[in-house]
Amino acid sequence: MKISDLLGERTHPTGAQFATESLIGCWVVGLLTFAGYELHFNPAPVGFLFLLIVVCEAILCGFWQASIVSLLACSCLDYFFYPPVLQFSVSDPQDWVALGAFEISALLVSRLSSRERLTSREAKLQRASMEQLYELSRSTLLINLHQAPGPQLTHLIQRIFSLRAVAIFDSNSGKCDTAGVWEEGERDLAKECYLAQADDDDKTTQTSRRLLRAGAISIGAIAVRGELEQLVADALASLTAITLDRCASFEKESQIEAAHQSERLRAAVLDSLAHAVKTPLTAIQTAAAGLSEVGILNPPQQELVALIDAESSKLSLLSTRLLQTAKLEAEEISIARDEIAVDDLVSTALTEQRGRMSGHPVEVSVPDHSLKIRGDRDLLSMALAQYLDNAAKYSFVGTVVKVAARESHSEVLISVHNFGPPIPITDREKIFQRFYRSEGTMHLAAGTGIGLSTVKMAVEAHRGHVWVISDANEGTTFFLSLPQDGGTKQ
16 A cells, blocks of 8 residues: 555545534533533633644544644633623634634644654565565475476465556566456566566556566566565565576576486486497407408408408497596596607507598697607597597598697797688587587588597596687687696696
8 A cells, every 4th residue: 555545544534524524623612611611611711622632633533633623622712701701802813813723733733743754664665575576485485496487486476465456577488477467568667678678657547567587687577566665576586686697596506407317317328238239349359350360361351351340440449438538527447647758649549540530631730849748648648639630521522730839928829720611609618519610610520429528538637628729711620738748736
């Protein structure tokens, strides 16, 4: 309820109420006049009693009712108690003094009484508003976070604040939820407030609209219709924004946790497959080696044996990478801190990928042949070989692949450059995630989306960094930076 409405009960009484209050005061004055006249009271005590009646009328009813009573009291006092008795003598100064005293008393007392009533009603209204806001804040803590917050909040707010209608627009979901009765075409009032980025109040329809802010960011808007103070509407919007932000955070956490669980499940399945594949691969490689030693195979048979041996070696390498990735994720692998010549590291990776690099000339640039780093030779060789494998798969046929290494401050920077389709900016971080493949290039070559994630984990295990830059004109360059001390210094 508004303060003005509370005051309206007192400052704007109905005609019947005004007449009744005035008649009661006049009746008391008349009764007191009769008693005083019959008992032959002096004017002084009667005047004091009349003043008391005027004060009571001003306190209980108001200034105008007290004014009517004071006029009657002055008339009775002059006619029945001031000489000449039973005659009006308004010209006597004491009559004007009495009337002035009565009127001033009525005015002062009525003003003080109205102010006290206003203060008391404001306090009651504020207490009621605080209780409603407290109930809402407590109720929002109990809402079901697994369901959409909008419908729950609109019904809560309408019930607690006794509003005619409530609408909440959530920018996170893009939905506008309503409760109560809105007129045709008003269901998007909250959304319009969000788009306009401005609060407003319409006193004609008793509609208040507020933006919902989480810090400096607008996350939605609320529209309410009913008797609600502006300060309460502001506090209501703040509570609603906090609740929507909490629900959005819970939803994100749930999605992240679900993604982690899915990732752990996929990783466990692949790691189990990698372990299971190792044994038959070893048998296949042994059988292929035995066949090649027989010496009675014709050329086509020898080519088939060589193909079996080469492809089984690739499968073995993939299984090894899967197992190494699993150990890196679980932090179970022990990182060696061997001194490694960068020249040798590049040569090892090129040797491993020699078959994959056919059709792509390779240029190597290592200006400082004495450049060395500390780390795990197998992991770093695997990371660089994966970069080379990636360059071979996604570069245009016949284009040059460039490998470069140089010292940069206390780090060693190794890069692999190729010319191929550019990688979109939005994918340049995601391609280092496990199982992620860029939509723009995934059709160019078969893959699992594991290789680059392995590179990232291997380099980060050495406290290094990986990144990529890509441009349609300049080509694509993958980088890895490694501290020369192998990350032993914290």
